Amino acid sequence: MAHFKTRMTEVLGIEYPIMCGGLQNAANKELAVAISEAGGLGITNISMYPDLDDFRETVRWMRAHTAKPLAVNISMIPNIDMGDKIRQYLTICGEEGIDVIETSGKDPAEFVPIIHSYGMKSVHKVPMPRHALRAQKSGVDCVTIVGSEAAGHPAADLIGTMVVANKAVELCSIPVLVGGGICNGRSMAAALALGAEGVVIGTRFLNATECCISQNHKQWIIDHTEKDTILCQKAIRNMIRVAHNEAADQCLEMEKKPGVTLQDLMPIISGAVGREAYRTGDTSKGMFSVGQDIGLISDIKPAKEIVEELVRDAAAAADRLASIAKW
Ligand SMILES: Cc1cc2nc3c(=O)[nH]c(=O)nc-3n(C[C@H](O)[C@H](O)[C@H](O)COP(=O)(O)O)c2cc1C
Structure with missing residues (x-):
């Protein structure tokens, strides 16, 4: 080495x-x-x-x-x-x-x-x-x-x-x-x-x-490309890069509401929701932080x-x- x-x-x-x-x-x-x-x-x-x-x-x-x-x-x-x-x-x-x-x-x-x-x-x-x-x-x-x-x-x-x-x-x-x-x-x-x-x-x-995230989440990374991340939570000045999944789309939709607050978004973005998604393997739920380098990752080891x-x-x-x- x-x-x-x-x-x-x-x-x-x-x-x-x-x-x-x-x-x-x-x-x-x-x-x-x-x-x-x-x-x-x-x-x-x-x-x-x-x-x-x-x-x-x-x-x-x-x-x-x-x-x-x-x-x-x-x-x-x-x-x-x-x-x-x-x-x-x-x-x-x-x-x-x-x-x-x-x-x-x-x-x-x-x-x-x-x-x-x-x-x-x-x-x-x-x-x-x-x-x-x-x-x-x-x-x-x-x-x-x-x-x-x-x-x-x-x-x-x-x-x-x-x-x-x-x-x-x-x-x-x-x-x-x-x-x-x-x-x-x-x-x-x-x-x-x-x-x-x-x-x-x-x-x-x-x-x-x-890593403790589910096999489904690891496979999601393998199956997606550098174009499949998205920036959420801009409206509450806490921008985050995450997987472009259903939860991210819901979050962006809610962010269109004038004066939206952290509390409004919590049912989608809370750590508890993300933790549960990693446990159950439901990749549509929760903010799943990933970087653009998912486009370069093709295995689990x-x-x-x-x-x-x-x-x-x-x-x-x-x-x-x-x-x-x-x-
Ligand atoms: C699932 C996930 C959760 C993260 N949570 C945190 C966090 O709680 N605090 C923090 O400082 N950075 C957090 N990060 C950012 C990483 O520590 C690191 O800065 C970033 O992943 C580096 O870029 P890369 O993903 O392209 O390797 C998180 C990253 C991932 C992938």
Whole structure:
């Protein structure tokens, strides 16, 4: 296997510069452990647990199943103060030996000292270069910049990975990780060629054998193309890229109502509806976050094989670059 040494692998203590992004309802403990055991950085997401005890139990399970670094995603919602809750989750992460906290949604400045007080590292995810610079000022250890191809929440301006990543590496002195449309070795090598220290991958890991979403959802990804995602929730200023399914169409229809609120949309977009859809395999229900890279995903395999393939093909792409560019 190829060897990679970047500032991401050094700062986060991992073998390969590959991290799984926090996946609401899909970053289950088995997937997290499998990715970390394969040499990447596996993650779970606090939103998946009904209460703090349940979360602590899951973290203990993960810690018992791998000695390698593990991450937890804490997604914040702009304009909602989740401070006390976040401090409680961070305490559990610190006490139970989590290594990395991935934050997103709003500036993590008030939490960075707490993260560091437990010896954990802080990775903050942003959609625009100016947010990356702000995260650096807040003291995070690495910043992830995610272009508009990605699953989840892009910036309103919808600028692609190639441009936002390029600009973020120019602006920031801390390690920059890149996400959005990265699902194979070629795109991983492209991110590294742009100056990134590593990659953050979401959609590709949905089709890992260990991922808890249903077989129907994994098959949906295989059966659809890069044209089959859609942007919802613009009307409530919380834009999200999701699979273009019946629920997305219903959501867009409801968004036409003047003054539509989050509460109005909840019966379609709530996390509980999405979780139930993953459980039952009903791909018509729930907001199913996927990136445009579904057009490049054609199989389901163990996370270890996904990581090995990424590493092997990124090294081959780097060799190709080296062979075509000579001084
Ligand atoms: C099913 C799913 C759920 C996601 N949920 C979250 C989340 O709760 N918080 C977050 O910060 N990012 C979330 N993301 C975004 C990913 O962490 C990551 O930034 C993104 O998937 C990278 O782009 P890619 O999908 O093209 O690989 C989610 C992505 C997916 C596929």
